[in-house]
Amino acid sequence: MAKISPFAPPDLPALPAIEGVRLAACAAGIRYPGRTDLLLALFQPTTTVAGVFTRSKTASAAVEWCREHLRHGMARALVVNSGNANAFTGMRGREAVKETAQAASRVADCLEADVYISSTGVIGEPLDPGKFVGRLVELADRAEPDAYQMAARAIMTTDTFPKLATRSCEIGGVTVTLNGIAKGAGMIAPDMATMLAYLFTDAAIEPAALHEVMAPLVEDSFNAITIDSDTSTSDTVLLFATGAAAARGAPRIAHGDDPRLEGFRAALFDLMRDLAHQIVKDGEGLTKFVKVTVTGAESKAAARVIAKSICNSPLVKTALAGEDPNWGRIVMAVGKAGERADRDRLAIWFGDIEVAKDGERASTYEEAKGAAYMKRPEIDIAVDVGVGEGRDTMWTCDLTKEYIAINADYRS
Amino acid sequence: MAKISPFAPPDLPALPAIEGVRLAACAAGIRYPGRTDLLLALFQPTTTVAGVFTRSKTASAAVEWCREHLRHGMARALVVNSGNANAFTGMRGREAVKETAQAASRVADCLEADVYISSTGVIGEPLDPGKFVGRLVELADRAEPDAYQMAARAIMTTDTFPKLATRSCEIGGVTVTLNGIAKGAGMIAPDMATMLAYLFTDAAIEPAALHEVMAPLVEDSFNAITIDSDTSTSDTVLLFATGAAAARGAPRIAHGDDPRLEGFRAALFDLMRDLAHQIVKDGEGLTKFVKVTVTGAESKAAARVIAKSICNSPLVKTALAGEDPNWGRIVMAVGKAGERADRDRLAIWFGDIEVAKDGERASTYEEAKGAAYMKRPEIDIAVDVGVGEGRDTMWTCDLTKEYIAINADYRS
Known part of the structure; x- marks a missing residue:
C-alpha cells in the first residue's frame, strides 16, 4: 500500500452520537478479504435528506438511484460499499442497486425509496450484491450511535487515513450536532477511489430547506478542491437530518432562508470545508x-x-x-x-x-x-x-x- | 539531461535546399554555454508568410510582435533564440524584441516589419538581446541553404531529438518543396520548452492565400496533440513561402481556394502532422x-x-x-x-x-x-x-x- 499521508492527523477525532443515527460496518469481502468494505447507517423515521452528485455524463447506477429518490427527501437507510463502483455495468448494475435497496428496506423496515446507496471502487466490474446483502441483518442488529470511525474506515479505498469532523451550533436556542465522514484520495481514481461524503445532524429541517441550505455550500467546499482534475462517476455528498433535536425543543425549519439557520449554515459549511481539506490532505502521493x-x-x-x-x-x-x-x-x-x-x-x-x-x-x-x-x-x-x-x-x-x-x- | 525518447529516429532526415531560404545557427550563450541557441533564417524579397500563435492570455512579447507584423504578410528574416522565453518581462521584453528586429533588419537589409521573432525557454527572466544581436552579422555571412539540421537543433530546449520533415508536390505542373522544423517536448514546460514550428517552401503564394491554406490545417495537426494539457505563452507556427519556384514556371497563387493548391494543401498537412507527431514522440518522459x-x-x-x-x-x-x-x-x-x-x-x-x-x-x-x-x-x-x-x-x-x-x- 501507499505510505501514509504526511498530513494524516496523529489522533482521529471522536465524534459524538447523533440522536436518530446508528451505524455499523463489516468486511464483506467485496474485493479484498478482511477489509472493512460495507457500511450501513440507519435513521429514525423523521429523517430528511439532501444530496449533491457528480456532474459526470457516465454517472453510476447508485448515483442515478439517489438522484431519483431524493425528490421525496426522506431517508431511513444508507448503504455504502467500497471495492466496486458498480459503474458502467449496464442493466446488471441497476439490478444490483435495486436488490441492495430491497434488502436494506427489509432490515430498516422502510420503503425502498428511503434507502440511499453508494458504491466506490473499480469501474466496469459487475457488482454481485449477493456478496453483501446477507450481511445487512447482522449490521442492523449491532448498529450503534457512536461508530463513526468504523464508518469512515468502511468507505476508504486508496485513502491513507479516515476522514471525520464534527461541529455544533444552535437552532432556535437549542444545540444541534453535525457529524461528517468522507473519503477520497484521487479526485477520482476509478480503480479504487472517488469522493464520497456523508453528513449527519439531529436538526429538524424539511427536505427542501435542507437542500436549499446545503447545495450552495458545496461550491466553496467539495467543489473547491482538486487533486488530479479527474471527475468520478460516483461523487456523492448526502446530508441526513434526523430531526431528533425537535424533541429537545428545536424548531422544525421549513424554509432555507429561515434566519434561525444562520449558525447551522456556518457550522455546516465549516464541517464540509474541513472534510474537503482532509480529502486534499490525503491526495495520492502528496507532499504539499x-x-x-x-x-x-x-x-x-x-x-x-x-x-x-x-x-x-x-x-x-x-x-x-x-x-x-x-x-x-x-x-x-x-x-x-x-x-x-x-x-x-x-x-x-x-x-x-x-x-x-x-x-x-x-x-x-x-x-x-x-x-x-x-x-x-x-x-x-x-x-x-x-x-x-x-x-x-x-x-x-x-x-x-x-x-x-x-x-x-x-x-x- | 533526460534520456533520449524511445521514438527518436535512428537517422535524421536530410532536408533539401529550398531556393530563397538560407539558415545559420550558433551558440550565443543565452542560458547555457556551448549550446546552439540562436537561429537566423534569411528569405529572398518575394517571401510571403502566414502564422498561427498561442491562444494564451499571457502571450510573450515576440508572439505579439509576429501577430502585428503578419498583417502585411511579407518576410525577410526569422530570429529564434532558445534558453529564454522573453515572456512576462514587461516593457523590457518589448524593448528586447524591438532591438532584435532592428539588428536583424540591418543584416537582412530589410524593414523591421519583415523580421519575425520567437523566444523559448525560461519565463520571467529578462532577456538581454546584447548577448546575441552582435552575432547576427556573422550568421548572415555564413547562412546556407541546407542547414536545416543545425536550425532544428538551435530551437531545442528539453527536446531529446531535432524534429525535421520534408515533402514535395506540384503546383501548376511545377514541383515545389516543403520543409519543416519543430520543437516541443512538454506542450509547454515554461522552464525550457514550448511548441515552435517553422515551415518553408519555394511555392509562390500571396500572403492572404497562404494564411487561408495553412491556418485550418493547424486544427488537426498541431492542435490535435497534447502532452500535458499545458499551453505555452510562446507557441508559434510560421510558414514562409519564398516564391522562388515562380522562376521555374510555378504560378503565383492569389486565392486560398485555387484548385491548383490541392496537392500543396495535402503535402502541407502531411508535413504539419508529421512534425506534430514528432513532438508527441518526444513528450517528456514518454514510453507510449x-x-x-x-x-x-x-x-x-x-x-x-x-x-x-x-x-x-x-x-x-x-x-x-x-x-x-x-x-x-x-x-x-x-x-x-x-x-x-x-x-x-x-x-x-x-x-x-x-x-x-x-x-x-x-x-x-x-x-x-x-x-x-x-x-x-x-x-x-x-x-x-x-x-x-x-x-x-x-x-x-x-x-x-x-x-x-x-x-x-x-x-x-
Missing part, C-alpha cells in the same frame, strides 16, 4: 497542501476557472513537488485559462512574499526567499489578474512520482 | 505514443472535447504508463468531458480488441488480451459515444515518473 487564491478577475466564476487552471496544471504541480518557486508556470496557467487577465498588471505572491508585480518579476523578489518558502508543507499562492473584483480560492496538492506509482503500478 | 479516436459524438467539436478529456486525464495517462488496460478510466474521462454521451451505448476498442459495448464490458473481452495489447509502444484507443456522427482524432503520450523527474527536479 496548497491554497490558491485568485483576485482581480472579472467575476467569481472567472476567478474559479483561473484558480482551477493553476491547481490542475501538471507543470505547476510538479514544480510544487520539486519545491521550485517556478512562478513562470503560474503565469502560464493564468494564460491558458482563457479568462480575461491583464498580463501587464499581473501580480503573484507566495505567502507574504511578492514575487511578481505589474507583469514582471518584483524588484524586491529574491529567488532564495521563494525557494525557502516552497520548503513548507503548506503553500499559499495568491494571484491578482488586474481586471476586476472577482475572487475565488481553491485547494490542491502537488503531483509526485508517488502519484504515478500509485496509479500506474496499481494493477500491473 | 497514443492515438485516441472518438466517434458517435454530437459534432466534431464535441468529439474533440471528449478526445482531449481522455488524452489529458492523468489517470488515463498513468494507466498507459503502467501498461494497464484500465478502460474504466476512459469511461470516467468520457463522463467528465461534459459533452453528450449515451452511457448505455458507449463502446471502447484497444486496436481491434472490443473492450466495452452497449455500456458494459464486452462479453468477448479478456483482460489478458487487453494487457498484451498495452505492452505495444504505439496504442490506438477508439471510443464511440453513441449519440451522433461527430468524430475526431488526437495524439498523446503516457505520464511517467520520468515526466515528474524532468519537471519537478529541473531547477531544484
Whole structure:
C-alpha cells in the first residue's frame, strides 16, 4: 500500500452520537478479504435528506438511484460499499442497486425509496450484491450511535487515513450536532477511489430547506478542491437530518432562508470545508497542501476557472513537488485559462512574499526567499489578474512520482 | 539531461535546399554555454508568410510582435533564440524584441516589419538581446541553404531529438518543396520548452492565400496533440513561402481556394502532422505514443472535447504508463468531458480488441488480451459515444515518473 499521508492527523477525532443515527460496518469481502468494505447507517423515521452528485455524463447506477429518490427527501437507510463502483455495468448494475435497496428496506423496515446507496471502487466490474446483502441483518442488529470511525474506515479505498469532523451550533436556542465522514484520495481514481461524503445532524429541517441550505455550500467546499482534475462517476455528498433535536425543543425549519439557520449554515459549511481539506490532505502521493487564491478577475466564476487552471496544471504541480518557486508556470496557467487577465498588471505572491508585480518579476523578489518558502508543507499562492473584483480560492496538492506509482503500478 | 525518447529516429532526415531560404545557427550563450541557441533564417524579397500563435492570455512579447507584423504578410528574416522565453518581462521584453528586429533588419537589409521573432525557454527572466544581436552579422555571412539540421537543433530546449520533415508536390505542373522544423517536448514546460514550428517552401503564394491554406490545417495537426494539457505563452507556427519556384514556371497563387493548391494543401498537412507527431514522440518522459479516436459524438467539436478529456486525464495517462488496460478510466474521462454521451451505448476498442459495448464490458473481452495489447509502444484507443456522427482524432503520450523527474527536479 501507499505510505501514509504526511498530513494524516496523529489522533482521529471522536465524534459524538447523533440522536436518530446508528451505524455499523463489516468486511464483506467485496474485493479484498478482511477489509472493512460495507457500511450501513440507519435513521429514525423523521429523517430528511439532501444530496449533491457528480456532474459526470457516465454517472453510476447508485448515483442515478439517489438522484431519483431524493425528490421525496426522506431517508431511513444508507448503504455504502467500497471495492466496486458498480459503474458502467449496464442493466446488471441497476439490478444490483435495486436488490441492495430491497434488502436494506427489509432490515430498516422502510420503503425502498428511503434507502440511499453508494458504491466506490473499480469501474466496469459487475457488482454481485449477493456478496453483501446477507450481511445487512447482522449490521442492523449491532448498529450503534457512536461508530463513526468504523464508518469512515468502511468507505476508504486508496485513502491513507479516515476522514471525520464534527461541529455544533444552535437552532432556535437549542444545540444541534453535525457529524461528517468522507473519503477520497484521487479526485477520482476509478480503480479504487472517488469522493464520497456523508453528513449527519439531529436538526429538524424539511427536505427542501435542507437542500436549499446545503447545495450552495458545496461550491466553496467539495467543489473547491482538486487533486488530479479527474471527475468520478460516483461523487456523492448526502446530508441526513434526523430531526431528533425537535424533541429537545428545536424548531422544525421549513424554509432555507429561515434566519434561525444562520449558525447551522456556518457550522455546516465549516464541517464540509474541513472534510474537503482532509480529502486534499490525503491526495495520492502528496507532499504539499496548497491554497490558491485568485483576485482581480472579472467575476467569481472567472476567478474559479483561473484558480482551477493553476491547481490542475501538471507543470505547476510538479514544480510544487520539486519545491521550485517556478512562478513562470503560474503565469502560464493564468494564460491558458482563457479568462480575461491583464498580463501587464499581473501580480503573484507566495505567502507574504511578492514575487511578481505589474507583469514582471518584483524588484524586491529574491529567488532564495521563494525557494525557502516552497520548503513548507503548506503553500499559499495568491494571484491578482488586474481586471476586476472577482475572487475565488481553491485547494490542491502537488503531483509526485508517488502519484504515478500509485496509479500506474496499481494493477500491473 | 533526460534520456533520449524511445521514438527518436535512428537517422535524421536530410532536408533539401529550398531556393530563397538560407539558415545559420550558433551558440550565443543565452542560458547555457556551448549550446546552439540562436537561429537566423534569411528569405529572398518575394517571401510571403502566414502564422498561427498561442491562444494564451499571457502571450510573450515576440508572439505579439509576429501577430502585428503578419498583417502585411511579407518576410525577410526569422530570429529564434532558445534558453529564454522573453515572456512576462514587461516593457523590457518589448524593448528586447524591438532591438532584435532592428539588428536583424540591418543584416537582412530589410524593414523591421519583415523580421519575425520567437523566444523559448525560461519565463520571467529578462532577456538581454546584447548577448546575441552582435552575432547576427556573422550568421548572415555564413547562412546556407541546407542547414536545416543545425536550425532544428538551435530551437531545442528539453527536446531529446531535432524534429525535421520534408515533402514535395506540384503546383501548376511545377514541383515545389516543403520543409519543416519543430520543437516541443512538454506542450509547454515554461522552464525550457514550448511548441515552435517553422515551415518553408519555394511555392509562390500571396500572403492572404497562404494564411487561408495553412491556418485550418493547424486544427488537426498541431492542435490535435497534447502532452500535458499545458499551453505555452510562446507557441508559434510560421510558414514562409519564398516564391522562388515562380522562376521555374510555378504560378503565383492569389486565392486560398485555387484548385491548383490541392496537392500543396495535402503535402502541407502531411508535413504539419508529421512534425506534430514528432513532438508527441518526444513528450517528456514518454514510453507510449497514443492515438485516441472518438466517434458517435454530437459534432466534431464535441468529439474533440471528449478526445482531449481522455488524452489529458492523468489517470488515463498513468494507466498507459503502467501498461494497464484500465478502460474504466476512459469511461470516467468520457463522463467528465461534459459533452453528450449515451452511457448505455458507449463502446471502447484497444486496436481491434472490443473492450466495452452497449455500456458494459464486452462479453468477448479478456483482460489478458487487453494487457498484451498495452505492452505495444504505439496504442490506438477508439471510443464511440453513441449519440451522433461527430468524430475526431488526437495524439498523446503516457505520464511517467520520468515526466515528474524532468519537471519537478529541473531547477531544484
